Amino acid sequence: MKITILCNDSAKDGFFSEHGLSLLIDNETIFDTGSTDIAVKNAEKLGINFKRVKRIFVSHGHYDHMGGLLYLLRKTGEVDLYIHRKALIPKYSETRFAGPSYNWKDVEKMSRVHLLDGDTVIDDFEIINKVRTNPDIIDKRFKINGIQDTFEDEINLFKDGVLLTGCAHRGIEYILEEASRRHGVHSVVGGFHLKDSSTLRIEKVALEFQKHGVKVVPLHCTGKTAVKIFERVLGEKCILKNAGDMITI
Numbered sequence: 001m002k003i004t005i006l007c008n009d010s011a012k013d014g015f016f017s018e019h020g021l022s023l024l025i026d027n028e029t030i031f032d033t034g035s036t037d038i039a040v041k042n043a044e045k046l047g048i049n050f051k052r053v054k055r056i057f058v059s060h061g062h063y064d065h066m067g068g069l070l071y072l073l074r075k076t077g078e079v080d081l082y083i084h085r086k087a088l089i090p091k092y093s094e095t096r097f098a099g100p101s102y103n104w105k106d107v108e109k110m111s112r113v114h115l116l117d118g119d120t121v122i123d124d125f126e127i128i129n130k131v132r133t134n135p136d137i138i139d140k141r142f143k144i145n146g147i148q149d150t151f152e153d154e155i156n157l158f159k160d161g162v163l164l165t166g167c168a169h170r171g172i173e174y175i176l177e178e179a180s181r182r183h184g185v186h187s188v189v190g191g192f193h194l195k196d197s198s199t200l201r202i203e204k205v206a207l208e209f210q211k212h213g214v215k216v217v218p219l220h221c222t223g224k225t226a227v228k229i230f231e232r233v234l235g236e237k238c239i240l241k242n243a244g245d246m247i248t249i
Contacts, residue, residue, distance in 0.1 A: 001162050001249055002026050003189060006042050007034030007068065008219050008243040015042050015244030020064035021166060021191050021220040022072075024048065029125070030056045030076075031157060032166050033068035040071045042243055050075040055123070056111070059166025060154040061087035064220075067100045073110040081107065082122055084129065085115040086153035092143040116155060126158040126182075132174045139169070139196065156190075158183060162249060163214075165190035167221050173208045180212055187215040187249045195223030202226045206233040215249065217241055 007022035020034035024043070030053055033039055043050065053076040058066045066087070073079070091098045107113065120127045135150055142149040151169040156179070158164070163179045165172060165188070172192040179185050188209065194202050206229050209216050215237045218227050230238040241247055 001160050002246060003162075003217075003249060004043075004046065004048070004246045005219065005241055005243050006030070006039035006048075007032075008241075009221070011042070011243035012245055015045060015242070017243050018064075019220075020067065021059075022068060023164065023189070024053075025159075025164075027052045028054045030072060031164055032057070032059050032065040033072050035064045035067040037068060037071040038243070039068050040075055043075075046244065046246075051077065053079055055080040055082065057122075057125070057127075057155065057157060058083040058087060059156070060084070060151055060169070061089065061091050062098050062167070063100050065166050069100065069107060070102050070110065073107070078111055080114060081111040082114045082116055082127075082155075084153040084155055085117055088115075089144055089153070091149060093141050094143070098142070124159050128156040128158055128163075128175065128179055128182075129154065131156075131170055131178045133170050134174070137171050137197070137201065139193070142169070158185070161186040163188045163190075165192065167191045167193045169193050173205050176208060176212060176214070185212060185214055187217070189217040189219070189247075189249065191220030192218055192222040192226065194226040195221050197223070197226070199225065199229070202229050203233075206230050209234055209237075213237075215239060217247065217249070 004024040011017035018038045022034040022039035023031045
């Protein structure tokens, strides 16, 4: 699998960064869209042919994962868009709206929208939505309908031994547990939302990665402390990449 990092919180020289995530998988699939048009700008720098893109997956309803959707759709033309139906329920960080700024009706005009609900298989991708949830590890600032958001809308992708996560709000350890119960996982790529987690929890996650023998590509919201711990515990199996990088895994 070839993964091109179109958007990330850090970028290689000559590329743009922002708080967000967008990955191009094997030139035909986009997973998440970043916050703004940064994914498009970086893709253009890389000479990406948008017309080869067949589908877009959105991991959950936060702006840093679906904010750039319209910019990408203007380049790809009408493609299949897969998103959990609960991702369209307004999300908040405390009292601040945390969803995208555009009108969803514009997305429906520009793409073939498929609303997901639970686990399914799309082409060669398995959607993993149903995972064990521990509300205690989910950031309590995130709200939906006035109560803590437990991210029932969050989808993760699995293909060819690779697990891809957008933010892993529900716990990267639980997502890996579920994916490994079904399949052999050799690599985990994406945001792990450990930037505000305790060192104790991060150490436990690192040991889980080590136990499963997986390669790890930590991006976006994983956090600097977690990356340092992963480097120490996992050694060369912790692979550091930035926006503008490509990796075959």
